[in-house]
Amino acid sequence: MNYLKTAILLAGMTALFMGVGAVIGGQNGMLIAFVMALGMNLFxxxxxxxxxxxxxxxxxxxxxxxxxxxxxxxxxxxxxxxPMPRVYVIDNPQPNAFATGRNPQNAAVAASTGLLQTLSREExxxxxxxELAHIRNHDTLIMTITATFAGAISMLANFAMFFGGSRDRDNPFGVVGTLVMMIVAPLAAMVVQLAISRTREYAADRAGAEICGQPMWLASALAKISSAAHRIPNMEAETHPATAHIFIINPLSGARMDNLFSTHPNTENRIAALRELAAQMGGRTSSFTAEPATPEPATGSWSTGPWGSGGRRQGPWG
Structure with a gap:
């Protein structure tokens, strides 16, 4: 059902983009919009x-x-x-994480120092x-495409508003419809983008819980991250708010309503879904057993950090 909903929303985003192109230049405008979208998505x-x-x-x-x-x-x-993704650390006190990459063979996961220092090993x-579930589900590519479409729709709408829409017979909207499209299209694109983001988060929660075998580990982590993210600012995310949807918890605000303008589902709703999944899995849950390997002498800036070989993290891992 999540994949069907995502497909429907992506189709709606594409239709909206083509509609804005038609407003600007009729059928030729639709073709130009398609070529622009193709180029932007390839980049x-x-x-x-x-x-x-x-x-x-x-x-x-x-x-x-x-x-x-x-x-x-x-x-x-x-x-x-x-395949083993590239692994990154972000020097940021807000506990958070994200995945990126065009496919599983070219993927990366990143966690903040705040997350590594705050959460237990299980969390x-x-x-x-x-995050690995996002990679396996190809969500990183889906969200890149939707973000690109949303940005392109806003750009085209601004272009149409500045220069005026097509007034030839190919424009099916008329003057009033054109004005409405110019105003509504960017807002609708944002709503569709956020709806896709929230749909993929629920799917990744479920798949991630199944990968590690313990849904409540993720539930506990979400509660801790959400609480801390509301108190600890992420200045890079504030500077680049368009990237907020890639994080496991919204890094920008403490909004708690699961509404049209939220980049993420309500945390309590996500935890409730994970609790239900844990009850369904029952005795089928499995433990995560990996122990850190004995490292060779480290080089670089992480050799003396809390997660490098030069020092041990205090807490459940100590």
């Missing part, structure tokens, strides 16, 4: 992961520089039947399983 397909990782100053780590964190991702990737496993 995003190849470069979106690099752009977002650079935007947040993410540093790649490996088994030497972050053995515990890397070991979690490695075992979960094996359990999910995925981190739940979060990373959620």
């Amino acid at each position: 995003s397909y190849w470069n979106s992961d690099k752009m977002v990782l650079r935007m947040y100053g993410a540093q790649e780590v490996d088994e030497r520089t972050a053995p515990e964190y890397y070991g979690i991702v490695r075992e979960l990737a094996q359990r999910a039947g995925l 981190i496993a739940g979060v990373m399983a959620h």
Whole structure:
């Protein structure tokens, strides 16, 4: 059902984009809009992961520089039947995480230092399983496409408003319809984008819980991350709000309503769904057993950090 809903919403986004193109230039405008969308999506397909990782100053780590964190991702990737993604750390006190990449063979996961220092090992496993579920479900590509479409629709609507829409016989909307389309289209595109984002979050919660075998690990992590994210600002996310949907919890605001303008589902609703899944799984839950590998001498900035070989994290992992 989630995949059907996503397909319907993507179809609606495409139709909206073509409609704005028709407003600007009739049938020729629709063709031009299609070519523009194709070019923008090709660029995003190849470069979106690099752009977002650079935007947040993410540093790649490996088994030497972050053995515990890397070991979690490695075992979960094996359990999910995925190639090992690149693993990154973001130096940010707000606990949060995201996945990016055009496909499972070119994917990356990133966690903030705040998340690695705040959550238990089991909770981190739940979060990373959620992010790997996004990769397995190709959500990173879907969200890149929808974000590109939404931006292109807003750009075209602004262009039409500035220069005026097509007034020839190919324009089916008329003057009034054109004005309405110019105003409503960007808003509708944003609503569709956010609806797709929320749909994919619920699907990734379920798939991630199944990957790690313990739905309540993710439920506990979501509660902690949500509480902390409302108190600890993420200045990079505030500077780039269009990227908010990629995080496991909205990094921008403390809004608690599951409404049309929320980038994420309500956290309480997500936890309730995970509790229901845990009850359904019952005795079928499995434990996450990976232990951090004994690291070789580390090099680089993470050698003395809480997750590098030069020091041990205090808390459940200590």
